[in-house]
Amino acid sequence: MGPRADTIRERIISAADQLFYEKGYEQTSFADIAQAVNISRGNFYYHFKTKDDILDAVIDARLAKTSQLLQAWETEATTPAERIRRFIHILIANGGKIQRYGCPVGTLCTELAKLDHVSKDEANKLFILFRRWLSQQFTLLGREADADDLAMHLLARSQGVATLATAFQDEKFLNQEVKQLDDWLDQVVSSTKQPAASVIEN
Amino acid sequence: MGPRADTIRERIISAADQLFYEKGYEQTSFADIAQAVNISRGNFYYHFKTKDDILDAVIDARLAKTSQLLQAWETEATTPAERIRRFIHILIANGGKIQRYGCPVGTLCTELAKLDHVSKDEANKLFILFRRWLSQQFTLLGREADADDLAMHLLARSQGVATLATAFQDEKFLNQEVKQLDDWLDQVVSSTKQPAASVIEN
DNA sequence: TTCGTTTTAGGACAATTGTCCTAATTATTT
DNA sequence: AAATAATTAGGACAATTGTCCTAAAACGAA
Secondary structure, three states: OOOOOOHHHHHHHHHHHHHHHHOOOOOHHHHHHHHHOOOOOHHHHHOOOOHHHHHHHHHOOOOOHHHHHHHHHHHHOOOOOHHHHHHHHHHOOOHHHHHOOOOHHHHHHHHHHOOOOOOOOHHHHHHHHHHHHHHHHHHHOOOOOOHHHHHOOOOOHHHHHHHHHHOOOHEEEEHHHHHHHHHHHHHHHHHHOOOOOOOOOO | OOOOOOOHHHHHHHHHHHHHHHHHHOOOOOOHHHHHHHOOHHHHHHHHOOOHHHHHHHHHHHHHHHHHHHHHHHHOOHHHHHHHHHHHHHHHHHHHHHHHOHHHHHHHHHHHHHOOOHHHHHHHHHHHHHHHHHHHHHOOOOOOOHHHHHHHHHHHHHHHHHHHHHHOOOHHHHHHHHHHHHHHHHHHHHHOOOOOOOOOOO
C-alpha cells in the first residue's frame, strides 16, 4: 500500500474528508476534490474508480483517526472518568467547526441514512466506535450493568448539543451544556460504589 | 391566499415537504416533485419560479403547521407540564419516521447550514418556535429564571435522541430516553416551588 | 540510452440539473 | 358564441454530474 506519507491518494482522501464534512457528501463533486488537490478531473479516475470508493476511503480514514484518538486518551488520562471527560470536551475543542458544520459523525450518518446509501452502515461504525469505547470506560468505572445505556445517553446528549449549536451558533449554550454533562458525569461517578479496577468483590 | 383546499400549489408544497424530509433538499429535484404531483416539469415554472421559492413555501407551511400543533397542545393539555410532555412524546409518536429520516427540523437546519443556504435562518425559525413555546411553558411552570435554558436543554436532548435513533434504529433506546426525559421533567416540576398558573393549590 | 511501467491531462460521454420559453389547451367572462 | 384569461405540456437551454477512454508525459530499471 502507501508507505509514503503524502501520496496523492492520501491527499485526495484528506481533501474529500474535509469537503464531505463542510459541504456534505452528495454536495461535494469530483471537480471540487480535484480542485482542492490540484489534479485534473480526468486523472482522478486513476486513483478512485467511483465516488463511493472515495467515501469508503474517507470513512476508513476517519475510523483509523478516531481509533487513534481514543487510544491516545487511554494513555493520557489515567482514570475512566477523566477519559470520558475528554470525550465531553471535544464539544468545546471543536466548538468552532461544530457551530459551522455540525458533528462530523452525526451529520454524515444522517445524510447517508436519508440517501439510503450503501455505506451508511460503514459510517455508523464511527458511532459504534465511540459507543464501545465509552461503554468500556463506564464499565471500568464500575457500571457494567448499564454501561452501554450510559454510553448511548452521553452520545445522544453530545449529538443534540452539536445540532443546536449549529442552528443557534450559541457558544454560551454550548459551554453551559458541557458543564451540565460534566456535572452529570460527576454524579455518575459518585453514585457508583466502587471503581471496578483492582476490586475483588462488587 | 389559497382558499381552495387542494390547489396544485398546495399539492406541490405538500409533496416537496415530504420529499425534502425523506431525501433532503438538495437531493430532491424538480423532476421528483413534478412526478409526485403528476404535472409536467415545464408547468412547474408557472407555480414556482425557483427551487428556493419552493423551499421557502415548505418552510412557511411547516411553521404554520407547527404553530397550529403547539396551539392544539395548549388547549388539549391543561398544565404546562402536560404540554411539555406532549413535546417529549412526539419522539415516540413519530418514532418510525425519525428512525428512517431523522428529525424534520434538525436535519433540514443542519443541511441548510452546511449549504450556507439563504433560507437557513428561515428554517431555524422552526427551532425558535419550539424554543419559545417550551420556554413559555417552563415559565408557566414557575421557572421564569431558567426557562429558556430548560427549553434549549430539552430541545438538545430530543435532537440527540433523534440522531442516534436514526443511526442505530433502536426503538428500545428511544423509549428508554423518552422515559428519562419524562423523569427529568418530573424532577423539574417537583423541584419548583409553585406553578404560576391560576392554580390555587397544587 | 532504451525500454516498460506509472502517472498524468484532456476531453468524450450520456444523464441530469434548474431555469425558461412558447404554443396549445383549458377555463372564465362577456 | 366569441373573447379573454388562466393553466398546461413539451421541449430548449447551458451547466454540471459521475464515469470512462486514450494519448502523452514522467519515471525507474536495464
